[in-house]
Amino acid sequence: MDSLIYLIPVAVGLGALGLAAFLWAMTSGQFDDPDGAASRILFDDVETPRPKPRNTSSRSVP
Numbered sequence: 604m605d606s607l608i609y610l611i612p613v614a615v616g617l618g619a620l621g622l623a624a625f626l627w628a629m630t631s632g633q634f635d636d637p638d639g640a641a642s643r644i645l646f647d648d649v650e651t652p653r654p655k656p657r658n659t660s661s662r663s664v665p
Contacts, residue, residue: 628634
């Protein structure tokens with residue numbers, strides 16, 4: 604039980620550090636992608652055809 608005295612503040616401190624890093628990244632524009640949205644509308648999505656499933660039955664068909 605005595606270890607909780609140390610572990611709880613460490614966990615809260617690491618959580619606060621992670622939140623601070625996330626907020627810094629948000630305010631500094633790390634997640635902005637102005638060119639991606641502009642060029643994404645110009646290209647169609649290419650759908651790749653799915654391969655047909657193979658017959659996995661063990662009996663032979665005449």
